[in-house]
Amino acid sequence: MRIAVPNKGRLHEPTVKLLERAGLRIENGADRKLYAETVDPDVTVLFARAADIPEYVADGAAAVGITGLDQERESGTDLDELVDLEFGQCRLVLAAPEDGEISEPEQLEDKTVATEFPRITREYFEEQGIDTDIIEVTGATELTPHVEMADAIVDITSTGTTLAVNRLAIIDEVLQSSVRLFARPETADDDKVQQLTTAFESVLAADDKRYLMMNVASEDLEAVKDVIPGLGGPTVMDVAGSDDLAVHVVVDEREVFEVINDLKAAGATGILVTEIERLVE
Numbered sequence: 278m279r280i281a282v283p284n285k286g287r288l289h290e291p292t293v294k295l296l297e298r299a300g301l302r303i304e305n306g307a308d309r310k311l312y313a314e315t316v317d318p319d320v321t322v323l324f325a326r327a328a329d330i331p332e333y334v335a336d337g338a339a340a341v342g343i344t345g346l347d348q349e350r351e352s353g354t355d356l357d358e359l360v361d362l363e364f365g366q367c368r369l370v371l372a373a374p375e376d377g378e379i380s381e382p383e384q385l386e387d388k389t390v391a392t393e394f395p396r397i398t399r400e401y402f403e404e405q406g407i408d409t410d411i412i413e414v415t416g417a418t419e420l421t422p423h424v425e426m427a428d429a430i431v432d433i434t435s436t437g438t439t440l441a442v443n444r445l446a447i448i449d450e451v452l453q454s455s456v457r458l459f460a461r462p463e464t465a466d467d468d469k470v471q472q473l474t475t476a477f478e479s480v481l482a483a484d485d486k487r488y489l490m491m492n493v494a495s496e497d498l499e500a501v502k503d504v505i506p507g508l509g510g511p512t513v514m515d516v517a518g519s520d521d522l523a524v525h526v527v528v529d530e531r532e533v534f535e536v537i538n539d540l541k542a543a544g545a546t547g548i549l550v551t552e553i554e555r556l557v558e
């Protein structure tokens with residue numbers, strides 16, 4: 278099975294890291310190499326531009342692809358979205374100069390909008406029955422309103438810094454995006470694709486969980502159990518050469534601080550907190 282992965286840009290590294298956590302570490306990949314093997318002999322990685330990945334999947338060159346929802350929408354392919362991988366979060370927004378007249382999409386009738394996302398932008402205006410000229414640029418879109426190339430832009434924002442330094446204000450949100458795992462509808466149910474989906478889901482499920490281990494005297498076990506919120510009951514084991522018990526439990530990251538205090542009060546000692554690589558439910 279081939280997976281199409283962003284070859285550079287901000288999505289490359291987090292994608293490679295995610296593959297590794299999912300048990301698909303890349304082997305003999307090298308800078309500028311366009312494909313690589315993984316530790317799983319059945320899985321190869323193709324490195325492609327984030328914008329081209331939907332097309333690679335639609336064409337069958339790759340079974341699945343990892344890229345932003347914005348890229349999939351812009352490509353006009355109609356892929357199945359299997360998992361929201363929860364990184365690369367950003368918004369596509371309509372923005373215009375802060376001190377200009379334009380503050381509503383309707384005011385862009387017969388005006389010009391510059392964007393790297395012409396298809397999404399056209400659909401956005403068509404849906405509202407607004408007739409607008411769209412000009413396509415390939416970067417630095419934020420510049421265009423200041424050189425009279427465009428009255429407004431549709432562009433990506435996350436922190437808002439780029440819009441702010443270019444004195445542009447958001448008029449409307451066009452799309453919320455994040456990185457997703459995409460497949461062709463015909464192959465979305467294939468075993469290997471399903472296994473990959475499960476592997477990614479297990480990584481995401483582990484992200485906000487922590488594994489707690491502790492020693493508990495047997496007479497304190499009930500008190501300790503009482504304060505454990507746990508995903509299912511704790512695992513309780515004998516400790517060799519001691520009357521103490523070892524208690525292991527998975528808890529929500531947000532609860533760790535409070536739970537540790539409660540556990541100590543209930544008599545737990547030697548409490549260890551670790552991250553979890555994957556959690557297969």
Ligand SMILES: Nc1ncnc2c1ncn2[C@@H]1O[C@H](COP(=O)(O)OP(=O)(O)OP(=O)(O)O)[C@@H](O)[C@H]1O
Nearest residue numbers: 286287288326327345347348365366367433434435
């Ligand atoms: N500022 C941002 N914050 C979060 N995600 C972003 C941001 N900018 C882009 N993205 C996401 O990353 C994807 C790829 O953007 P990136 O800038 O890494 O690649 P690119 O500009 O297409 O790269 P290149 O043109 O160099 O190949 C976007 O389609 C979007 O999903």
Ligand SMILES: O=P(O)(O)OC[C@H]1O[C@H](OP(=O)(O)OP(=O)(O)O)[C@H](O)[C@@H]1O
Nearest residue numbers: 416417432433434435436437438439440
């Ligand atoms: O809201 P912000 O955090 O400022 O992010 C928004 C900027 O990030 C992206 O550009 P990128 O950094 O990817 O540069 P590029 O134009 O070279 O793709 C996007 O095109 C915006 O310009």
Ligand SMILES: [Mg+2]
Nearest residue numbers: 286287416433
């Ligand atoms: Mg970019």
